[in-house]
Amino acid sequence: MxxxxxxxxxxxxxxxxxxxxxxxxxxxxxxxxxxxxxxxxxxxxxxxxxxxxxxxxxxxxxxxxxxxxxxxxxxxxxxxxxxxxxxxxxxxxxxxxxxxxxxxxxxxxxxxxxxxxxxxxxxxxxxxxxxxxxxxxxxxxxxxxxxxxxxxxxxxxxxxxxxxxxxxxxxxxxxxxxxxxxxxxxxxxxxxxxxxxxxxxxxxxxxxxxxxxxxxxxxxxxxxxxxxxxxGTGNCHVYVDAQADLDTAIEILINSKAQRVSVCNAAETLLVHQDIAPEFLPRALDALAEAGVTVHADERVMAYAKGSKATVVEATAEDWETEYLSYDIAAAVVDSLDKAVEHIRLWTSGHTEAIVTTSQQAARRFTQLVDSTTVAVNASTRFTDGGQFGFGAEIGISTQKLHARGPxxxxxxxxxxxxxxxxxxxxx
The missing domain is CATH 3.40.605.10 (Aldehyde Dehydrogenase; Chain A, domain 1)
Known part of the structure; x- marks a missing residue:
């Protein structure tokens, strides 16, 4: 048998x-x-x-x-x-x-x-x-x-x-x-x-x-x-505040976007305070062009693209919610920090958002108002990673709030x- x-x-x-x-x-x-x-x-x-x-x-x-x-x-x-x-x-x-x-x-x-x-x-x-x-x-x-x-x-x-x-x-x-x-x-x-x-x-x-x-x-x-x-997916934002150091902002932006584009902690959207846009955006667009990044821009960013080396296309509503995982980034000018937060709340996947600023008050308000797994102050979004946090190889980055959140x-x-x-x- x-x-x-x-x-x-x-x-x-x-x-x-x-x-x-x-x-x-x-x-x-x-x-x-x-x-x-x-x-x-x-x-x-x-x-x-x-x-x-x-x-x-x-x-x-x-x-x-x-x-x-x-x-x-x-x-x-x-x-x-x-x-x-x-x-x-x-x-x-x-x-x-x-x-x-x-x-x-x-x-x-x-x-x-x-x-x-x-x-x-x-x-x-x-x-x-x-x-x-x-x-x-x-x-x-x-x-x-x-x-x-x-x-x-x-x-x-x-x-x-x-x-x-x-x-x-x-x-x-x-x-x-x-x-x-x-x-x-x-x-x-x-x-x-x-x-x-x-x-x-x-x-x-x-x-x-x-x-x-x-x-x-x-x-x-x-x-x-x-x-x-x-x-979750990584629709991560970099917000350049009115009181940002320009050199620091450029370095953080390029590292966040172009250091490795195929990962979930790469930046997909750039938000720039209107007060710093005239100084920052011409430099940022050229730096993005040098890194091979195409910019999906709103009308206000478009105004700074004339004479730039950058490849700039008009942004659509879809761009604000897109995790590109490629050499593309959406970009917009915002009226204030609160408007940047409003944009992030509307479109974020809850992964990682960064602020570049020399103002402690702005940094404190941004970290209080933004509800994502990781909020970076004057640091690249690319640091949201179990290895970088000292956890060893991570199993994933949780964007929910029960049991586990973040790397x-x-x-x-x-x-x-x-x-x-x-x-x-x-x-x-």
Whole structure:
């Protein structure tokens, strides 16, 4: 008589979720040393097997270019030996971070003598749904492993070869370290059906984190029965105040927009106070032109474009809400700081906004009035990043207000439980 495996009647996605749940149960109690050893093995394996990863990635990049994919998306998709070394370095940075599991958030002895402690515990099984960014595969796996979570990775079909190669490397390293290899899994399948199954695996998957464009995020938020931590798009603003230092403003603007355009913390809109516009905008337009940025300008900015080197087109309403992820920026002149805030409130995605000013009063008012995950004063929007904040490789940037907000590091991948210790106590 043939004995059926309990997995035989399951779809591949649900089977993967069950395996992840079992792996999560094994990971939760592990000491930091065991998890750190596995992470060091991952970092070493990435460097040793770089050629294998780059070869697989080249398949994805070639297909993307054949399909006419934009260069900004191709850039996000591409893995080079240098980028893989940087990813491995990020994993080692995670090793150096404190383990949040078991941390006592608060605790005290109650009047009746009971000892009460609230401690951090892993979330359990974390599903990540993301687009053409294979570096997320490693970042997510490293952070989930360190925080005691199993992870189900569902990248886009356009990065399937890259993600499959990376997960092979990760699983071999984790299994070789004595931890359950099923703590890291690539969700089977390349069709949308596998995504739908993952979104409906409530009870097996504890939380989903979508990373990508607005369409992907909204699909997961609206269709998932699994709880979702919403990571938002990055329609980030730079506001140049009436009392800004011009040189500082130019440097912050160009860094925010053009240092790397394909990321969510790149600036997409420039707002300029009318009092400083005559001095600032001619210089800013030339600097943007030198950086290769096209300016989608309102009428007042257009007035300063005559004689400029910049490529300037007339802005439409759509430009104010667009996350370009390209060498484009929307630009407007505003009457006051309050008008800048009004514009931001209307169009922001809630990610990052920056003010450039020498006025402490203006900076204080801007930070009080703007309600985004990060508000920068005299600093580039590009600093909104888990690595830059010292969190290690981030799992994403949450633009919601429940559980986690802003760059999500290790503590944001935990929940808590209460431990009640008595001595025969009963409630009367």
């Amino acid at each position: 043939t004995t059926l495996s309990p997995y035989d009647a399951m779809s591949p996605v649900i089977e993967a979720a069950y395996r992840a749940k079992a792996a999560a149960a094994d990971l939760g109690p592990l000491p930091r040393a065991a998890k750190d050893d596995a992470l060091l093995a991952i970092a070493d394996a990435l460097e040793v097997r770089t050629a294998e990863i780059v070869e697989a990635n080249a398949e994805d990049v070639a297909r993307a270019r054949e399909a006419g994919t934009s260069e900004s998306v191709v850039d996000r998709l591409t893995l080079t030996p240098e980028r893989i070394r940087a990813i491995a370095s990020d994993v080692r940075d995670v090793v150096a971070l404190p383990d949040p599991v078991g941390e006592v958030v608060r605790g005290n002895t109650l009047p009746n003598g009971i000892d009460l402690r609230q401690v951090r515990v892993p979330l359990g099984v974390v599903g990540i749904i993301y687009e053409a960014r294979p570096n997320v595969t490693v970042d997510a796996a490293a952070l989930c492993l360190k925080s005691g979570n199993a992870v189900l990775l569902r990248g886009s079909a356009s990065a399937y070869a890259s993600n499959a190669a990376l997960v092979r490397v990760l699983r071999d390293a984790v299994g070789g370290s004595g931890l359950p290899a099923d703590a890291i899994q690539l969700v089977p399948g390349e069709s949308r059906d596998s995504v739908r199954e993952l979104m409906r695996a409530r009870g097996l998957v504890d939380v989903l984190i979508p990373r990508g464009g607005a369409s992907l995020i909204q699909t997961v938020v609206t269709e998932s029965t699994v709880p979702v931590i919403e990571t 999500m590091g290790l503590p944001e991948l935990t929940s808590t439980k209460y431990i009640v210790t008595g001595d025969g106590h009963i409630r009367k």
